[in-house]
Amino acid sequence: xxxxxxxxxxxxxxxxxxxxxxxxxxxxxxxxxxxxxxxxxxxxxxxxxxxxxxxxxxxxxxxxxxxxxxxxxxxxxxxxxxxxxxxxxxxxxxxxxxxxxxxxxxxxxxxxxxxxxxxxxxxxxxxxxxxxxxxxxxxxxxxxxxxxxxxxxxxxxxxxxxxxxxxxxxxxxxxxxxxxxxxxxxxxxxxxxxxxxxxxxxxxxxxxxxxxxxxxxxxxxxxxxxxxxxxxxxxxxxxxxxxxxxxxxxxxxxxxxxxxxxxxxxxxxxxxxxxxxxxxxxxxxxxxxxxxxxxxxxxxxxxxxxxxxxxxxxxxxxxxxxxxxxxxxxxxxxxxxxxxxxxxxxxxxxxxxxxxxxxxxxxxxxxxxxxxxxxxxxxxxxxxxxxxxxxxxxxxxxxxxxxxxxxxxxxxx
Amino acid sequence: xxxxxxxxxxxxxxxxxxxxxxxxxxxxxxxxxxxxxxxxxxxxxxxxxxxxxxxxxxxxxxxxxxxxxxxxxxxxxxxxxxxxxxxxxxxxxxxxxxxxxxxxxxxxxxxxxxxxx
Ligand SMILES: Cc1cc2nc3c(=O)[nH]c(=O)nc-3n(C[C@H](O)[C@H](O)[C@H](O)COP(=O)(O)OP(=O)(O)OC[C@H]3O[C@@H](n4cnc5c(N)ncnc54)[C@H](O)[C@@H]3O)c2cc1C
Ligand code: SF4
Numbered sequence: 073x074x075x076x077x078x079x080x081x082x083x084x085x086x087x088x089x090x091x092x093x094x095x096x097x098x099x100x101x102x103x104x105x106x107x108x109x110x111x112x113x114x115x116x117x118x119x120x121x122x123x124x125x126x127x128x129x130x131x132x133x134x135x136x137x138x139x140x141x142x143x144x145x146x147x148x149x150x151x152x153x154x155x156x157x158x159x160x161x162x163x164x165x166x167x168x169x170x171x172x173x174x175x176x177x178x179x180x181x182x183x184x185x186x187x188x189x190x191x192x193x194x195x196x197x198x199x200x201x202x203x204x205x206x207x208x209x210x211x212x213x214x215x216x217x218x219x220x221x222x223x224x225x226x227x228x229x230x231x232x233x234x235x236x237x238x239x240x241x242x243x244x245x246x247x248x249x250x251x252x253x254x255x256x257x258x259x260x261x262x263x264x265x266x267x268x269x270x271x272x273x274x275x276x277x278x279x280x281x282x283x284x285x286x287x288x289x290x291x292x293x294x295x296x297x298x299x300x301x302x303x304x305x306x307x308x309x310x311x312x313x314x315x316x317x318x319x320x321x322x323x324x325x326x327x328x329x330x331x332x333x334x335x336x337x338x339x340x341x342x343x344x345x346x347x348x349x350x351x352x353x354x355x356x357x358x359x360x361x362x363x364x365x366x367x368x369x370x371x372x373x374x375x376x377x378x379x380x381x382x383x384x385x386x387x388x389x390x391x392x393x394x395x396x397x398x399x400x401x402x403x404x405x406x407x408x409x410x411x412x413x414x415x416x417x418x419x420x421x422x423x424x425x426x427x428x429x430x431x432x433x434x435x436x437x438x439x440x441x442x443x444x445x446x447x448x449x450x451x452x453x454x455x456x457x458x459x460x461x462x463x464x465x466x467x468x469x470x471x472x473x474x475x476x477x478x479x480x481x482x483x484x485x
Numbered sequence: 486x487x488x489x490x491x492x493x494x495x496x497x498x499x500x501x502x503x504x505x506x507x508x509x510x511x512x513x514x515x516x517x518x519x520x521x522x523x524x525x526x527x528x529x530x531x532x533x534x535x536x537x538x539x540x541x542x543x544x545x546x547x548x549x550x551x552x553x554x555x556x557x558x559x560x561x562x563x564x565x566x567x568x569x570x571x572x573x574x575x576x577x578x579x580x581x582x583x584x585x586x587x588x589x590x591x592x593x594x595x596x597x598x599x600x601x602x
Pocket of ligand 1: 081082083085086105106107112113114120121122124156157158159187189190202211331334365366370372374375376445
């Protein structure tokens with residue numbers, strides 16, 4: 073069987089950044105496997121700007137950000153193959169892939185980095201009653217149509233869900249001459265970044281209807297309209313608020329799910345909340361030698377953090393290959409009281425880590441606190457936190473010295 | 486007059502209250518750092534945005550992503566879009582190549598954001 077020191081699955085920002093990091097750590101026998109025709113991942117279709125503020129100190133568009141990394145991969149001579157789909161990963165690190173040239177083939181690796189990104193929740197996952205006419209797309213599919221193929225999916229649009237992709241597409245379709253009638257959000261707050269609400273909706277006078285949902289889709293062959301309703305605190309539609317909006321297109325922007333079919337086949341333990349792998353500070357999963365980073369691990373809103381995380385995974389994998397990643401005792405981090413999850417979920421003793429976490433609701437003036445049992449170990453004040461914006465908390469090595477597990481929670485008031 | 490806006494200069498998104506009169510800023514409150522003052526001033530007196538869109542390629546399938554090299558006056562966005570929608574680009578193009586120079590007499594160029602060999 074063919075052998076590689078390091079195989080990276082997915083050539084998006086996570087895969088590319090992990091490859092560059094491992095290469096800089098001295099690993100040269102690398103292969104990036106990408107199923108599309110070019111490196112770049114989802115950034116290829118994200119033509120808007122706002123990428124790279126943290127990483128490069130300037131505002132780049134998605135394709136520009138991707139090109140910086142793909143140039144880097146090419147300059148370093150890191151091998152990659154495109155139009156190749158990985159179909160299986162085993163717990164003893166055998167990768168099975170298919171492409172036109174080689175058909176079905178297997179490669180054994182010393183270490184693997186999973187960087188497959190995420191996919192959008194589709195209508196099937198959302199349960200909207202009504203007919204199933206043409207004209208219903210996920211926001212990301214519409215983004216691909218408009219930005220890569222140059223094809224407009226419709227003229228009058230209603231968007232369900234106020235995730236960032238939906239907000240970005242509201243502006244994009246408006247600029248291309250469509251009328252976006254409304255963005256309906258089931259929750260009383262938006263799932264998107266404030267910046268996108270201002271620049272994508274308010275700039276163009278597009279109404280954001282919070283606590284609203286689509287209760288029925290009309291039209292037989294093509295979408296002709298929707299019925300929308302306000303919902304109560306229990307998210308049950310209030311019938312008396314029903315109203316009709318004429319439209320020919322519905323975009324769904326109802327969240328992303330890590331693409332973890334391969335992780336499951338390798339027997340990797342997944343986190344119930346993130347739907348991604350449970351990892352340590354180096355981003356190693358429960359299967360030794362298999363690492364994960366980027367949106368396959370947990371959904372990120374800023375690609376800069378994806379690159380940071382992938383660098384950590386790249387270095388972790390390099391250390392594993394060199395045999396210097398020590399088996400260390402780890403301390404579990406338990407999310408509680410307003411904190412939905414943390415990544416990593418465990419941190420090795422003697423090492424620090426930047427914990428990424430998300431909160432369950434919009435809260436003002438909270439304190440993020442780290443506890444060992446009853447003892448407060450560290451805290452940080454935040455004027456405002458929201459589920460749509462990922463938070464960070466620094467774990468210093470000394471916090472872990474005498475701990476078995478630590479709890480991260482929010483204290484209100 | 487006063488306007489409530491959100492500073493979108495960084496992800497913190499401070500709520501700003503801007504007091505102004507006859508094209509002059511009287512006061513800005515709610516900002517956490519001094520960038521908020523610059524943002525609030527521009528946003529009330531002359532809001533600007535970067536345009537990102539696509540143009541057709543003459544000799545390749547697919548589209549070429551482009552952007553304005555710096556921010557353009559927000560109220561003229563649809564005028565700029567109409568100009569951009571009339572042009573096509575030809576490969577090879579390098580990221581940063583000028584596709585339209587001095588759009589609408591603003592002195593600002595529309596540039597490619599992707600390299601196509
Ligand atoms: C529509 C959208 C808009 C966004 N807007 C912003 C923004 O404005 N600012 C910002 O900072 N961030 C933004 N983000 C977030 C950022 O783009 C993502 O967090 C980032 O692209 C994630 O990188 P990734 O490498 O983990 O995943 P991806 O970019 O999704 O890359 C994963 C790659 O893996 C490949 N792959 C998957 N499965 C397989 C397989 N089985 N075999 C081979 N290859 C496989 C895929 O083809 C893909 O190329 C946005 C994300 C989306 C989806
Ligand atoms: S005022 Fe400063 S801290 Fe607040 S959002 Fe603006 S740039 Fe960020």
